[in-house]
Amino acid sequence: MLQVELAGLKLRNPLILASGILGSSASLALRVEEAGAGAYTTKTITRDPRPGYLNPSFIDLGIGYLNAIGLANPGIDDFAEELDLMKKAVRIPVILSVGGGSPEEYEYVVKIGAERGADAFELNLSCPHVKGMGAELGEDLDVALEIIRRARAASGGRPIFLKLSAHYNYLGLAEEALKAGISGFTAINTLRGLAIDVYARAPILSNVYGGYSGPPIKPVALRVVYELYENFGKVPIIGVGGVDSWVSALEMVLAGASAVGVGSAIAANGFEIFGEIIEGLRKYLETEGFRRITELVGLAHERSV
Amino acid sequence: MLQVELAGLKLRNPLILASGILGSSASLALRVEEAGAGAYTTKTITRDPRPGYLNPSFIDLGIGYLNAIGLANPGIDDFAEELDLMKKAVRIPVILSVGGGSPEEYEYVVKIGAERGADAFELNLSCPHVKGMGAELGEDLDVALEIIRRARAASGGRPIFLKLSAHYNYLGLAEEALKAGISGFTAINTLRGLAIDVYARAPILSNVYGGYSGPPIKPVALRVVYELYENFGKVPIIGVGGVDSWVSALEMVLAGASAVGVGSAIAANGFEIFGEIIEGLRKYLETEGFRRITELVGLAHERSV
Amino acid sequence: MHLAARIESIINVTSTTKVYRLGYRGPSPGPGQFFMVWIPRVGEIPLSTADYEDGELLLAITRRGRVTGYIHENLRVGDRIYLRGPYGKGFNLPRGGDKTLLVGGGAGAAPLLFLAETIRERGGRCDALLGFRSGDEAFFLEEFKRSCGSLFLATDDGSMGSRGAIPDVLRQILGERGYDAIYLCGPEPMMAEVADLVRGTGLRLEASLERYMRCGVGICGTCVLDPLGLRVCRDGPVFPLEVIVRIDGFGRWWRGFDSRKTPI
């Protein structure tokens, strides 16, 4: 009923743990699998270790969250071992999120990831708060395409998703990326945001700017997913951004997402969120008379009355 | 204590009614003045009348709002009379928001507006949901600059604010716009968003896409205001987006806004929002030991401990 | 967001009006409040609450154009209608002891029915005067009879009740019976006449107005009443006599969707 196929990956259900959320260790991967997720994305891994930014690197805004973790990660050489453990620990697909400052770095991480059995890759060209990485690379079409080409060559034929930002010309990038052989899109990463404390009279994050996530970014995420589907039809999309219930997961699917990322909702709802969404989707399919979730993908695009 | 000067405009306090909110008639202008606002922005007026989009053109999302009013307005020739009435009805500055599909249209509206005594102009180069208008023009630097030049020539020397979108390269546009003689910036317009109903399995707005407003867009608005201030220092900024309390108004000021736009908050808080913010700002200034609100503009940029 | 409400029954009360009973689980409306009613891929229009009790919402929909036409022709029992609301400031209930008359013209009967039911439930009493073009356009007569003391009826062609327009009949009734309060809803020219009639008599009057609406929550300005700066969607749709008589062009013109003045 809820199974989906995503560029060749078989998922027991469309829910994918979003990158950067509990994506650092095999023990967490197992817990996420047990909670019901259909796939697991690692935090974004770069070639070299990164300590990330100083605290405060995370804010609960009341509505939504702002983070500037700064792509903290142990580097792929160290993480390779964790990847081994992850592959041993869980049966759901493990998607390696890949970051870096140059095409060579992306290539290196994908290569090691492929050797260690990552089931798919997600190229993070969309982190909004790290200079010289993420969204800045996505803005430079030539660099972005070079990253995709090199990643493809190093991927051992496994699917590669391009994680897009709502900030740049994502439709232009998406079109070229498809020609360069990308398997699908993940949309969206966090929005670039800022928070100030009126008594401290200062920005809160040590990095000043951070990535905005949670329910408030959902209308923007839905817009991007809808546009991608409108433009590229059957290319698989992982819809991410503010999903915190079966209703919002379904909105993503109706907008055109074949799978749905769950991220910050875990802060408010705990691991239970996976089970709740699955349960809700099941009930909806039954009462509304659908047999498979796949029947709903992109259904909101039908215009006739 | 709360007086501000904004590119020559004298405001009794920094609160400005945002464009498109109750901006259609002199009777509303009066009510907004009575509620306490420091200035009034009209809805965006184009050369020709526009009926706007069909309903649904507005959604209350629970957190924030989505609208696709579609720049509905009577056209400047008809509106000129209303502008006369507005100028007679209120003593606070009336800012004419100007839209259009070409530099000529902008020029025409500004010209008539200047004749009818508009105190300032706001060029809407940022509406996210009207094809061939708004944000689309802001993306084309040549067109945008042509609009600014023509508007300046037609403005009778009155201040002109450029209303920016968070969607395109606003820093690049801002820099060129300053060279072209713009007096200040208004940031931000709504974010492009989408909402879907899971039972209707359809987008809700008749126009599919709409502009996202209200508290959820505040972190993005603060970011843009902060960046503008960081880059252009003392150029006046009207900070708009999600202001719904004295705290959020103050966040805008600390980020660099000399004045603060209030829009959708009126839906949840009523006209009382102006008085509440003013009262809150006053108390804050007193208890924190400031004499003037202007001392706080951009204060969050100071980095030393 | 909208709330999906199932149509539980549809009654063709006249050739132009149908009454829809919906299963509705949102916040309870009061008499005079309205909903923005969305038909996916068709449109959204304001409709008054014709009655409400325990999750059952009644809408009386008169065919006027695109959306109402679509509803009449295509929606069936079991289909969903999408609502946001209830919005606006409704009727102030009559004070205890007030002699009360409800005056409704055509589709204007709808919000008054809910008012009549509410008055009766609170142990009050009211009479009603309803006007229609002709007898076969009349509806809700049984319902009003159940809730009201006397029911007066007027039709333009005299095919039912008295022949004549509402103001004619009203002039007569007002003379005979000493009312304290009048509640009014219907075509605006009729309401303007009634307001004129009542003005200066000391009678309390509240009327429910109609305007083009978009947001429904008081921020777009579409529904503004000049020169008062009042918004029909939020400050109304129900306003007292003192307000109504000060509205520019009352009974003659509205602002259209582009804010230009258009004759009613």
Added chain:
Amino acid sequence: MHLAARIESIINVTSTTKVYRLGYRGPSPGPGQFFMVWIPRVGEIPLSTADYEDGELLLAITRRGRVTGYIHENLRVGDRIYLRGPYGKGFNLPRGGDKTLLVGGGAGAAPLLFLAETIRERGGRCDALLGFRSGDEAFFLEEFKRSCGSLFLATDDGSMGSRGAIPDVLRQILGERGYDAIYLCGPEPMMAEVADLVRGTGLRLEASLERYMRCGVGICGTCVLDPLGLRVCRDGPVFPLEVIVRIDGFGRWWRGFDSRKTPI
């Protein structure tokens, strides 16, 4: 967002630890819960609730490095400290009748004081064993004396109480007194030794752990305990013996801010 809390008093309890009393108006913490404490333009660190009552929050801050050093040197009475929280799962209070011992090493005394106060307020009783490097690093002794039955003291150099490390003294006490429950907080190698000691005795033990933290709400993964997938910030910081003994590298290494294993 953070809540601004004013410093009402500062007491230098030892050369390395100061106790800050704050006026705090957020949600009440329970014993064992912690706050993320932000010093604008400096940094943010996790700190335990050393005590709480009626809007008065106590923090005991031991100087370790950049942020704690800044706090010690620059913050004065009247300054603001910014808090988010309380976060985490704190101590389960002892069951009525339990003979209870609190075991704290160094800065680990802080969360146990709040626990001791809470136990007393609920009409319970507990003893405490505190260990410090030397007598002049000891703090909260009076407070513990007030809240506890017996207070045992151990210093590495014997300058106050018994000479020796906590586990040595504990071994002795456990033999003499029949405790049912132990609450533990302090340097992790010490806690590892105590856990070893208690293992298999049937005693209930809960310990409060420390890890690098970023989000504090359980989504970034920084504070994970392998191989259990437990997050110190959300599933802890207090965990029972059964969990502690299964933690990889307990008392030996943590994950650093880049998730790599670093020796404690």
